[in-house]
Amino acid sequence: MDIINALVVFANFVFVPGLAYGAQLALGALGVTLVYGILRFSNFAHGDTMAFGTMAAILVTRGLQAMGISFGPLPTALIALPFAIAATAALVLATDRGIYRFYRKVRAAPVILVIVSMGVMFVMNALTRFIIGVDEINFADGGRFIIAAREFKELTGLAEGLAIRTTQVITVVTAAVAVGLLFWFLGNTRTGKSMRAYSDNEDLALLSGINPERVVAVTWIIVAALATTAGVLYGLDKSFKAFTYFQLLLPIFAAAIVGGLGSPLGAIAGGFLIAFSEVTVTYAWKRVLGYLLPADLAPEGLVQLMSTDYKFAVSFAILVIVLLFRPTGLFRGKSV
Amino acid sequence: MRAPLLFAAVACLFVLTGEMQSWNVALAILNMALVSAIMAMGVNIQWGYAGLFNIGGMGFVALGGLAAVLVSMPPVPEAWAAGGVGVVAGLALGALTVIGAITLVRRMPAGRMRTVLLLAVLIAGFILYRRVFDPAVSAVEAVTPAATGYLGGLGLPILLAWPAGGLIAAGAAWLIGKTALGLRSDYLAIATLGISEIVIAILKNEDWLARGVKNVIGLPRPTGVPFEVELQRSAAFLDWAAAWGFDPMTASSIVVKLAYAGFFVVVLGLIVWLAERALRSPWGRMMRAIRDNEVAAEAMGKDVTARHLQVFVLGSAVIGIAGAMMTTLDGQLTPGTYQPLRFTFLVWVMVIVGGSGNNWGAVLGGFLIWWLWVMVEPIGLWLMEVVTSGMADGLLKNRLIEAAAHMRLFVMGLVLLFVLRFAPRGLIPER
Structure with missing residues (x-):
């Protein structure tokens, strides 16, 4: 019984939150890695693209709610998602036309594009703040729990409860669907294949008649979709604030680099690796160990390896270790 | 001729602010x-x-600020007695564990034996470190937590904190450079971004070090910079102010600011002089050669990684000095106020706009962009009020006026994008 209780505590505080957070990071890292693979620079504006997409979703959600449309037990934001993706795609395509395309044409060094993306980051952040302000916004509606802690206790008769929130399940399911679609697209469609060819060898792809502008445009649309989905899921799971997405940049980049920049599979693995490490290292293991160890060995302290404020340090430490021992990342990404 | 004209123009901006708003501002x-x-x-x-x-x-910047606290605040003897030894011993144990792990990796051949030993050293070291460190920290933080709750500093003059800030930043930069400089440029970027977040996290959470988010306030001032209240009490100053027809309150605050400005100008002048000398020396030419073509420089026998490490440490030390100066000026260390947009990315805008590779360009960028950063908000508010003056009160009007508060980021982003696109070498290009 104790072992089951320990497992339930573990699932409640480590596994389920880690899974949801990992799915959000994986979606974010996929966007970063796609931009890197096709456009060949690290996009610092990615966090703020996510923020912009989430903001669009919130505005559409409010509109839908005002019209009395809801999605039953599911959050209305899911209906708003396609509209938000369209708005974000329009924004990033316009950004590419107005800003990035020039640097592609003059074949600027990747590091210049990184600095340009810093400028884009400033402007996008400001746009989000202009439109929706800086207050914390909670836009999750519908049912809050699939199963609440008390129900679980009554159901199983265990001492510990397991709460699974709707948003957590939605996050994992949506992320799985998005990743499935992406891999199907990259693997089976003509456009997807041309994207992979362009990423592997630009010159060869151009020689075989692939239109680079088309590849770039499609990439931006996919990146907008991934960023918006990741942003909305994160916002549903936690809450929306205009500047929290900038802070997500570090774990997202860590996930993409750990997995191997340019490798979609790596981005997903990296996302879950970073998320689970963050949650495991900053969780206080007292209760789990209390069930597992005999009573006289039970720990006195919290058995927390690091305080939660150091979660950056965790993503960062993993990043450094991987880079030192395997500089191209776990899945052999590209290294320009 | 271009540089002096630009500097004169920026000087005009400051004079205009002084005349139109107030000299204090x-x-x-x-x-x-x-x-x-x-x-x-x-x-x-x-x-x-x-x-x-x-x-x-x-x-x-934050490490420089930490130096200001560690150098200038008086030590807290009770805290040292309660847990000073434990804290120092704990940190030493932690450092020994890391050094031991590194030596193990370097000295032993790779294999299962090494992995097992490495894990054993790390786990044992970590447990030992926490056993020694945690009780000491609780003891230190329990000493009058409302007023101190930390170990305090050395009680030395705060001017010494400026070079000390440079040294601490240089030490951190050496550690980062050692691990990250061999990697490609994007990775260095992410690594530095991560380290800076970790530094802030440490400052916010390690209360025994610099009181965390409880802030250290009331830092001493450099010798020669009086407190406003002292001036307002001194008869000589009041007479002097009356003779010139100044309001004593305003005059005292202006005198204090001028005193700080005097110190800062000296430091800036010194750094610009040294940097100009370095840039024109064989060392500077070598650095530019490495920057423009690493492979060719390496073929000429230059140790690229070592030079990179050197220049990374030097640059970080200069930023650390600036950080210590800023905390001195503020008179307090508030870890909660360190924002990457303000202290990392804005500085980048300064360098790009001013002209990267040119010391005078960086200085000009610093003046111009900081002025813009402060003034954009009032200007934006004024602009929005003009634009909306004809509108009926309502949601749109409120929204537009509120939006003025976020003008800063917008303008900075646009300035950066425009400079990169149309004048990528900056206002004062590198010669």
């Missing part, structure tokens, strides 16, 4: 502009001379 902006110019010099040394992409400026 203009001098406050000027003091922070001087500090920002030094930060920009640091980034310019790394990016402009050597092409190193460091976006961890905020961390080095």
